[in-house]
Amino acid sequence: xxxxxxxxxxxxxxxxxxxxxxxxxxxxxxxxxxxxxxxxxxxxxxxxxxxxxxxxxxxxxxxxxxxxxxxxxxxxxxxxxxxxxxxxxxxxxxxxxxxxxxxxxxxxxxxxxxxxxxxxxxxxxxxxxxxxxxxxxxxxxxxxxxxxxxxxxxxxxxxxxxxxxxxxxxxxxxxxxxxxxxxxxxxxxxxxxxxxxxxxxxxxxxxxxxxxxxxxxxxxxxxxxxxxxxxxxxxxxxxxxxxxxxxxxxxxxxxxxxxxxxxxxxxxxxxxxxxxxxxxxxxxxxxxxxxxxxxxxxxxxxxxxxxxxxxxxxxxxxxxxxxxxxxxx
Amino acid sequence: xxxxxxxxxxxxxxxxxxxxxxxxxxxxxxxxxxxxxxxxxxxxxxxxxxxxxxxxxxxxxxxxxxxxxxxxxxxxxxxxxxxxxxxxxxxxxxxxxxxxxxxxxxxxxxxxxxxxxxxxxxxxxxxxxxxxxxxxxxxxxxxxxxxxxxxxxxxxxxxxxxxxxxxxxxxxxxxxxxxxxxxxxxxxxxxxxxxxxxxxxxxxxxxxxxxxxxxxxxxxxxxxxxxxxxxxxxxxxxxxxxxxxxxxxxxxxxxxxxxxxxxxxxxxxxxxxxxxxxxxxxxxxxxxxxxxxxxxxxxxxxxxxxxxxxxxxxxxxxxxxxxxxxxxx
Amino acid sequence: xxxxxxxxxxxxxxxxxxxxxxxxxxxxxxxxxxxxxxxxxxxxxxxxxxxxxxxxxxxxxxxxxxxxxxxxxxxxxxxxxxxxxxxxxxxxxxxxxxxxxxxxxxxxxxxxxxxxxxxxxxxxxxxxxxxxxxxxxxxxxxxxxxxxxxxxxxxxxxxxxxxxxxxxxxxxxxxxxxxxxxxxxxxxxxxxxxxxxxxxxxxxxxxxxxxxxxxxxxxxxxxxxxxxxxxxxxxxxxxxxxxxxxxxxxxxxxxxxxxxxxxxxxxxxxxxxxxxxxxxxxxxxxxxxxxxxxxxxxxxxxxxxxxxxxxxxxxxxxxxxxxxxxxxx
Numbered sequence: 001x002x003x004x005x006x007x008x009x010x011x012x013x014x015x016x017x018x019x020x021x022x023x024x025x026x027x028x029x030x031x032x033x034x035x036x037x038x039x040x041x042x043x044x045x046x047x048x049x050x051x052x053x054x055x056x057x058x059x060x061x062x063x064x065x066x067x068x069x070x071x072x073x074x075x076x077x078x079x080x081x082x083x084x085x086x087x088x089x090x091x092x093x094x095x096x097x098x099x100x101x102x103x104x105x106x107x108x109x110x111x112x113x114x115x116x117x118x119x120x121x122x123x124x125x126x127x128x129x130x131x132x133x134x135x136x137x138x139x140x141x142x143x144x145x146x147x148x149x150x151x152x153x154x155x156x157x158x159x160x161x162x163x164x165x166x167x168x169x170x171x172x173x174x175x176x177x178x179x180x181x182x183x184x185x186x187x188x189x190x191x192x193x194x195x196x197x198x199x200x201x202x203x204x205x206x207x208x209x210x211x212x213x214x215x216x217x218x219x220x221x222x223x224x225x226x227x228x229x230x231x232x233x234x235x236x237x238x239x240x241x242x243x244x245x246x247x248x249x250x251x252x253x254x255x256x257x258x259x260x261x262x263x264x265x266x267x268x269x270x271x272x273x274x275x276x277x278x279x280x281x282x283x284x285x286x287x288x289x290x291x292x293x294x295x296x297x298x299x300x301x302x303x304x305x306x307x308x309x310x311x312x313x314x315x316x317x318x319x320x321x322x323x324x325x326x327x328x329x
Numbered sequence: 330x331x332x333x334x335x336x337x338x339x340x341x342x343x344x345x346x347x348x349x350x351x352x353x354x355x356x357x358x359x360x361x362x363x364x365x366x367x368x369x370x371x372x373x374x375x376x377x378x379x380x381x382x383x384x385x386x387x388x389x390x391x392x393x394x395x396x397x398x399x400x401x402x403x404x405x406x407x408x409x410x411x412x413x414x415x416x417x418x419x420x421x422x423x424x425x426x427x428x429x430x431x432x433x434x435x436x437x438x439x440x441x442x443x444x445x446x447x448x449x450x451x452x453x454x455x456x457x458x459x460x461x462x463x464x465x466x467x468x469x470x471x472x473x474x475x476x477x478x479x480x481x482x483x484x485x486x487x488x489x490x491x492x493x494x495x496x497x498x499x500x501x502x503x504x505x506x507x508x509x510x511x512x513x514x515x516x517x518x519x520x521x522x523x524x525x526x527x528x529x530x531x532x533x534x535x536x537x538x539x540x541x542x543x544x545x546x547x548x549x550x551x552x553x554x555x556x557x558x559x560x561x562x563x564x565x566x567x568x569x570x571x572x573x574x575x576x577x578x579x580x581x582x583x584x585x586x587x588x589x590x591x592x593x594x595x596x597x598x599x600x601x602x603x604x605x606x607x608x609x610x611x612x613x614x615x616x617x618x619x620x621x622x623x624x625x626x627x628x629x630x631x632x633x634x635x636x637x638x639x640x641x642x643x644x645x646x647x648x649x650x651x652x653x654x655x656x657x658x
Numbered sequence: 659x660x661x662x663x664x665x666x667x668x669x670x671x672x673x674x675x676x677x678x679x680x681x682x683x684x685x686x687x688x689x690x691x692x693x694x695x696x697x698x699x700x701x702x703x704x705x706x707x708x709x710x711x712x713x714x715x716x717x718x719x720x721x722x723x724x725x726x727x728x729x730x731x732x733x734x735x736x737x738x739x740x741x742x743x744x745x746x747x748x749x750x751x752x753x754x755x756x757x758x759x760x761x762x763x764x765x766x767x768x769x770x771x772x773x774x775x776x777x778x779x780x781x782x783x784x785x786x787x788x789x790x791x792x793x794x795x796x797x798x799x800x801x802x803x804x805x806x807x808x809x810x811x812x813x814x815x816x817x818x819x820x821x822x823x824x825x826x827x828x829x830x831x832x833x834x835x836x837x838x839x840x841x842x843x844x845x846x847x848x849x850x851x852x853x854x855x856x857x858x859x860x861x862x863x864x865x866x867x868x869x870x871x872x873x874x875x876x877x878x879x880x881x882x883x884x885x886x887x888x889x890x891x892x893x894x895x896x897x898x899x900x901x902x903x904x905x906x907x908x909x910x911x912x913x914x915x916x917x918x919x920x921x922x923x924x925x926x927x928x929x930x931x932x933x934x935x936x937x938x939x940x941x942x943x944x945x946x947x948x949x950x951x952x953x954x955x956x957x958x959x960x961x962x963x964x965x966x967x968x969x970x971x972x973x974x975x976x977x978x979x980x981x982x983x984x985x986x987x
Contacts, residue, residue: 027859027881029901085846085856088880092857105765107434107451107469122765123452123781123799125469140765140783141452141801141819143470143487143505157840158801158819161470161487161505161543173855176801176819176837177873179505179543182486185564187580188414193596194560194578197502197540198414199421201356211855214819214837214875215506215895217543217565217583222417223356231852235843236875236897237544237915239565239583239601243358249852251845254875254897255915255933257566257584257601267851272897272915273933273951275584275602275620291933291951291966293602293620308620311653319656324969327977436763436780436798452781454798470781472799472816472834490799490816490834490872508834508872511815514893516909517743522925523889523907526831526869527743528750530685544835546872546894546912551746552685566873568894568912568930572687586895586913586930604913604931604949622931622949637949640982648985 001025001091003038005057005073011090012059012083018073024056027087039072042081059083103140115152127164145181151208163220169208175236177215180204184219184226184242184260198222200242207231213238213254229266247284265301275308289313330354330420332367334386334402340419341388341412347402353385356416368401371410388412432469444481456493474510480537492549498537504565506544509533513548513555513571513589527551529571536560542567542583558595576613594630604637618642659683659749661696663715663731669748670717670741676731682714685745697730700739717741761798773810785822803839809866821878827866833894835873838862842877842884842900842918856880858900865889871896871912887924905942923959933966947971 006020028037030046033053041050041060050058051068058072061080077083102114105122113131114120121140126132130144133152138144142156145164150156152170160174163181174180186198202221206228212218213236220226221243228240229248239257240246246258247266256270259278264270268282271290276282280294285302288294293308306313335349357366359375362382370379370389379387380397387401390409406412431443434451442460443449450469455461459473462481467473471485474493479485481499489503492510503509515527531550535557541547542565549555550572557569558577568586569575575587576595585599588607593599597611600619605611609623612630617623622637635642664678686695688704691711699708699718708716709726716730719738735741760772763780771789772778779798784790788802791810796802800814803822808814810828818832821839832838844856860879864886870876871894878884879901886898887906897915898904904916905924914928917936922928926940929948934940938952943960946952951966964971 029882032882082846082854084880085844085854088857088859089855091859095859122783123470125451139801141470141781141799143468157821159488159506159817159835159837163486163505173841175840176821177488177506177544177817177835177875179488179565182504182543182565183502183540185542185562185582186414187562188411194538195562195580196414197418197562199417201417201420201424209852211841213843214840214877215544215566215835215873217506219543219565222413224358224361233843233845233853233855235899236837236840236877237566237873237895241583251853253843253917254899255584255913259582259601272917272935273602273931277601277619290935290953291620291949295619307653309649315653315656319652320967322655323652323977323981324965324973326980327973452799454780470799472797488817488835492815492834506817506835506873508817508894511833511872511894512831512869514871514891514911515743516891517740523867524891524909525740525743526747526891528746530746530749530753544873544895546835548872548894551742553687553690566895570893570912584913588911588930602931606930606948620949624948636982638978644982644985648981651984652981 001094003057005075008038008057008059008087009075012075012077012086014059014062014075014077014083016073016075020073022056022073027091028055030055030058038087040080040084042079042084059087099137105140121158133170157214163204165203165220166206167203167225168206169210169230171209172206173211175212175214175216178212179215179217180206180212181220182217184222186222186242186260202226202243204228207248210234216240235272241278253290330423332386334404337367337386337388337416338404341404341406341415343388343391343404343406343412345402345404349402351385351402356420357384359384359387367416369409369413371408371413388416428466434469450487462499486543492533494532494549495535496532496554497535498539498559500538501535502540504541504543504545507541508544508546509535509541510549511546513551515551515571515589531555531572533557536577539563545569564601570607582619659752661715663733666696666715666717666733666745670733670735670744672717672720672733672735672741674731674733678731680714680731685749686713688713688716696745698738698742700737700742717745757795763798779816791828815872821862823861823878824864825861825883826864827868827888829867830864831869833870833872833874836870837873837875838864838870839878840875842880844880844900844918860884860901862886865906868892874898893930899936911948 005022024038030039030049035054038057039055062076100117102120103122106120107125115134119137124142126144127146130148136154138156141158144162150168154172157176159177166181181204184200187195205225207230216238218240219242227245231249233251235254241260243261245263250268252270253272256274262280265284269287273291274288276294283301287304289306295309304313306316334351353367359368359378364383367386368384391405429446431449432451435449436454444463448466453471455473456475459477465483467485468487470487473491479497483501486505488506495510510533513529516524534554536559545567547569548571556574560578562580564583570589572590574592579597581599582601585603591609594613598616602620603617605623614631616633618635624638633642635645663680682696688697688707693712696715697713720734758775760778761780764778765783773792777795782800784802785804788806794812796814797816799816802820808826812830815834817835824839839862842858845853863883865888874896876898877900885903889907891909893912899918901919903921908926910928911930914932920938923942927945931949932946934952941959945962947964953967962971964974
C-alpha cells in the first residue's frame with residue numbers, strides 16, 4: 001500500500017504542512033522512525049522522537065507546536081490518537097478477503113441454518129438447529145454445539161468452542177481458543193468431605209459489538225444466563241464464571257477473573273489480573289487497577305480502586321509508601 | 330419440561346404447602362421471581378425475594394418460617410441447597426442424548442481400543458494403543474495421543490488435548506480446551522546465561538470423579554507422574570505444573586497456579602487466583618483465600634490463610650485495616 | 659530401556675563407585691527410591707533419601723561425601739543436576755518417532771511450501787503462501803494462517819493457532835493450545851462511553867530456540883511486530899500483549915501477564931503470576947518474584963523485586979514482617 005500526505009489529509013480530515021506528495025508505504029511506531037513510513041505523534045512522552053524521526057509523514061494534533069525542526073511532512077488532524085485507529089481500520093478493510101463459502105472439510109447438519117455470505121472454514125462444525133447470521137465468518141477448527149444462535153457479521157477465530165444453547169448478537173468477535181458456555185464450577189459439599197457436581201442448565205448470552213480475547217473462558221449459568229452486555233471488550237485469558245453479568249461497554253484487560261453471580265456495572269474498566277469475588281455488585285463507571293482484589297460490593301460510582309481487598313487507589317499508594325518506608329528505616 | 334409441586338415433593342422427598350397441582354415449566358433464580366417457574370430459597374440474604382417472587386413453586390428448608398405472605402406454593406425439603414443440585418441433575422439426565430457411535434470424520438488406529446457405547450465426535454483423533462472405557466463420550470475436535478488410558482463414563486469436551494501416556498480414571502470430566510500432559514517447564518541454566526531444555530519423560534495420572542475446567546493446563550512429570558487425586562475439582566484457567574500432586578477431594582477455583590513438585594493435601598480449598606510456589610507441602614484441609622501467595626510449607630491442618638506470603642486470614646485483614654488507616658490519617 | 663552403571667558413567671562422563679554392572683530400567687525421583695531405578699542426588703535438602711533409597715544406581719556430584727552407608731552403586735559426575743537433563747534428553751531422543759509425512763486428513767494449498775522431512779498431522783491446516791522449514795513437526799489439530807513462516811526443526815503441538823503473517827525461527831516449540839498473533843487489545847474511548855476497536859496490522863516475530871507453553875497467548879502488534887527474542891522460555895497461560903518485546907534468554911513462569919508495548923530486557927527471570935503494566939522498560943537481568951506487580955520502569959540491572967508495586971524483595975519481606983506483626987499485637 002502507498003499513501004501520499006495529500007491522501008492521508010483527505011482520509012483523516014486534516015491539513016498538510018510540507019510536501020503533499022510525500023509518500024509512505026508502511027505504518028510505523030514513532031519510536032522506530034523508519035524512512036518511508038507514516039507515524040503518529042499522540043502521546044506527549046514520545047515528543048523527542050518527533051525530532052529524530054526519519055518518517056516520511058507524521059500525523060500530529062492540529063495544535064502541535066514543534067520546539068525543534070522536523071524532517072517529516074506533517075499532517076495535522078483533530079485528534080492524532082483517533083487518526084491511528086481510523087487509518088488502521090481503513091487498511092484492515094482493504095486487506096479483508098471476501099471468502100464466502102463453506103469448506104468441504106467442514107461439518108454441519110440439515111437442520112443448521114446459514115444466512116447469506118457466511119464463511120465456514122475447514123474442520124469446523126456447526127451443530128443441529130444452530131443458526132448463523134448473514135456475513136458471519138467462522139474460521140477453521142471451530143466447534144459450535146447444537147441450538148446456538150449467532151448474529152450477523154460476527155468473526156469467530158480458530159479453536160473457539162461454543163457450547164450448546166449459547167446466544168450471540170451481531171458484530172461479535174471471538175478470538176482463538178476462547179470457550180463460551182462451559183459448565184459453571186458448582187460443587188455441593190457432602191458430609192464425607194467429597195463434592196457433588198451441580199449441573200448447569202442455563203446458557204451464555206452475548207450482546208452486540210462484543211470482543212472476547214484468546215483463550216478466555218465464559219461459563220454458562222446454573223439456571224437462566226451468564227450475560228455479556230453490548231459493547232463489552234474482554235482481553236485474553238479472562239475467566240467469567242457462571243451467572244455473571246457484565247454491563248454494557250465495560251472493558252477488561254487480560255487475566256481478570258470474575259467469580260460466580262457477580263454483577264459488574266456499565267462503563268467499568270478492569271486492568272490486568274484483577275479478581276472479583278462471587279455474588280457482588282460493582283457500580284457503573286468503577287475503575288479497578290491492576291491486580292486489585294474485590295471482596296465486597298462497590299456501591300459508589302466512579303471510584304478508582306487498588307489493593308486486595310480494594311481501597312481508593314490514592315490511599316493504597318500512600319499506605320504502601322509508608323509500608324515500604326517502615327522497612328527502610 | 331413441566332413439574333407439579335406434588336411431583337417435586339416426591340422427587341426431593343419433601344412436603345407441599347399450598348396447591349399441589351401448581352405447575353412450573355422452568356427453573357429460575359429467586360431474584361428474578363418469574364411467573365410459571367420453580368425457585369429455591371437457600372441463602373438467607375435472599376429472603377426479601379421470597380415475598381416479592383411470582384414463582385409458581387418455591388422450594389424452601391423445612392423449618393422456614395415466612396415473616397410475610399408468600400404467593401408461591403411451598404415445597405419444604407430437608408436442605409433446599411442440595412435440592413437445587415438434585416433437580417438440576419434430574420433434568421440434565423433427562424436431556425442427555427444417547428449418541429453412541431464414532432463419527433466418520435474422526436480418526437483412530439487399528440491398535441486403538443474402544444469399550445462399549447463410546448461416542449467419538451467429528452475431527453477427533455485417538456492415538457495408537459490408547460484405550461477408551463465403556464460409556465465415555467469424546468466430543469469433536471479432541472486430540473488424544475498414543476498410549477493413553479481413559480476409564481469409563483468420562484466426558485471429554487471439544488478442544489481438549491491429551492499428550493501421550495496420560496492415564497485417566499472413571500467418571501472424569503475434562504472441559505473444552507484443557508491440556509493434559511504438556512512438557513513441564515524445566516530449564517537448566519548454562520554458563521552463558523542461556524537455558525537448556527530438560528526433557529520430561531513422566532506422565533499425568535488423573536483419579537476417578539475428577540473435573541477439570543476449560544483451558545486449564547496440567548504438565549507431565551519429569552520422571553514418574555503428576556497426580557490429580559480422586560474427587561478433585563479444578564476450575565478454568567488453572568496451571569498445575571510438573572510433578573505436582575493434588576490430594577483427594579481438593580477444590581481449586583479459577584486461575585490458580587501450583588508450581589512444580591508441590592504436594593497439595595486432601596480436602597483443601599483454593600479460592601481464585603491463588604499461587605503456590607514449588608517444592609512445598611500443603612497440609613490437608615487448608616483453605617487459601619483469593620489471590621493468596623504461598624511461599625513456604627503449611628504444616629498445620631485446617632488453617633484459613635490470606636496474603637502474599639500467606640498468614641492467617643484474620644491476622645491479614647486486621648493488619649490490612651491498620652495499613653489503610655495509616656494512609657487515612 | 660536398560661542402563662548399567664558403566665554405561666551411565668560413559669554417557670555422563672563420570673566414574674563408577676560400586677558394581678559397574680548394576681542395572682536400572684527406569685528413572686525415578688530420589689524421594690521415591692524405588693528398586694531397579696536410577697536416581698539423582700542434586701539438591702542437599704534431599705540428602706536423607708540417599709541413605710534410605712533402594713535405587714540400583716545413584717548419580718551424585720563428584721565431591722559428595724556420604725555420612726551414612728549407601729546401598730546403591732554411585733555414579734559420580736561433575737554436576738548431578740545437569741546430568742539429569744542429559745540423561746532425560748538422551749532417552750527422549752531414543753523415543754522420538756520418525757513420522758515424516760503429511761496426513762491425508764490435513765489441509766494445505768498449492769502455494770504452501772514444505773521443507774524436507776516435515777510431519778503434518780490429521781486435521782491440521784497450513785495457509786496460503788506459508789512455508790514450513792525442514793524437519794519441523796506439526797501435530798494434528800493445528801491451524802496455521804496465510805503468509806506464515808516457520809523455521810527448521812520446530813515442534814508444534816495440537817490445538818496451536820498461528821494467525822496470518824507470523825514469523826517463527828528455528829528449533830521453536832509451541833505447546834498445545836497456545837495462540838500466536840491474535841488481535842492486540844486496543845480500544846479507543848468514544849464520547850458516549852463506548853469503545854471503538856483499533857485494528858492491528860502488525861505481526862508476531864519469534865526468534866530461535868524459543869519454547870512457549872500451553873494455552874499461552876501472544877498478541878500481534880498494532881504496527882510492526884511483537885517480538886519474542888532468541889532462547890526465551892515462556893510457561894503456560896501467560897499473556898504477551900501487542901507490541902511487547904521480550905529480550906533474549908528471558909524466562910517466564912506460568913500465568914504472567916505483560917501489558918502492551920512493554921520491553922522486557924535480556925536474561926530476566928519472571929516467577930509465576932507476575933504482572934507488568936504497559937509502555938515500560940525492564941532492565942536486563944531483572945528478577946521479579948511471584949505475584950509481583952510492576953507499574954514503573956526498572957532501570958538498574960540485576961535487581962530482585964517483589965510486591966505490588968515492586969520494591970526490592972528483601973525490603974518487601976522486612977516490611978511485610980512488620981505489617982503482620984502489627985496485627986499480632
